[in-house]
Amino acid sequence: MKAVVFDLDGVITDTAKYHFRAWKHLAESIGIHIDEAFNEHLKGIGRMDSLERILKFGGRAPDFSEEEKSRLAEQKNEDYRRLIAAMTPNDILPGIQDFLEELRNAGIKIGLASASKNGPFILKSLQISSYFDTIVDPAKLKKGKPDPEIFSTAAVQLGAEPRECAGIEDAVAGIQSINAAGLFSVGVGVPEDARPDWRVASTLELTWDSLRKHWIEKG
Ligand code: BG6
Numbered sequence: 001m002k003a004v005v006f007d008l009d010g011v012i013t014d015t016a017k018y019h020f021r022a023w024k025h026l027a028e029s030i031g032i033h034i035d036e037a038f039n040e041h042l043k044g045i046g047r048m049d050s051l052e053r054i055l056k057f058g059g060r061a062p063d064f065s066e067e068e069k070s071r072l073a074e075q076k077n078e079d080y081r082r083l084i085a086a087m088t089p090n091d092i093l094p095g096i097q098d099f100l101e102e103l104r105n106a107g108i109k110i111g112l113a114s115a116s117k118n119g120p121f122i123l124k125s126l127q128i129s130s131y132f133d134t135i136v137d138p139a140k141l142k143k144g145k146p147d148p149e150i151f152s153t154a155a156v157q158l159g160a161e162p163r164e165c166a167g168i169e170d171a172v173a174g175i176q177s178i179n180a181a182g183l184f185s186v187g188v189g190v191p192e193d194a195r196p197d198w199r200v201a202s203t204l205e206l207t208w209d210s211l212r213k214h215w216i217e218k219g
Pocket residue numbers: 008009019042043044045046047050077114115116117118119
């Protein structure tokens with residue numbers, strides 16, 4: 001294995017609660033009520049696509065122009081940025097920093113494949129930017145997860161073949177993206193039917209030794 005590609009939200013840090021709070025606030029301002037179960041369907045999904053899903057869910061999709069939708073998404077992001085402004089290295093999920101350290105020591109390249117445009121800002125707040133050899137810019141992609149484009153692009157940027165890489169995800173759409181791109185897929189807390197190559201219940205289980213072992217077993 002030559003490279004490991006990380007999703008951000010839900011793998012490196014738990015921002016789902018902040019995304020949810022910001023979306024809920026926004027949705028309520030236009031009369032739509034969303035709950036945590038609905039939020040599950042927004043994981044891994046880009047900002048505009050998430051907004052479209054919320055509007056559709058509330059039956060309000062036809063009510064807004066493209067310009068108004070951009071403004072709504074911007075409003076959500078401002079709210080979200082306020083919520084994540086105070087993030088520190090204490091917000092790194094358990095075991096992740098040690099895992100990054102092990103990968104670096106083993107000479108494994110490290111990439112970020114997040115749909116979030118706030119990715120670089122969050123890595124900086126968590127003080128782990130220096131571990132990353134590359135970050136895929138989601139603004140340059142044609143299609144979001146579950147399309148394979150983001151993980152395929154990460155492999156190209158890291159100079160590795162997809163089969164020489166692992167991708168780590170907490171979202172079903174993310175596992176679908178990794179599998180379609182042909183990387184070894186690792187699912188953190190994903191349902192069995194998401195079909196990851198290796199499923200872990202918590203980020204604490206992620207170590208270079210066990211990742212390599214599972215990757216070799218797959219053949
Ligand atoms: C993903 C999150 O990582 O990024 C989604 O799981 C989020 O919930 C998406 O909508 C886009 O994030 P941002 O920060 O660009 O609005």
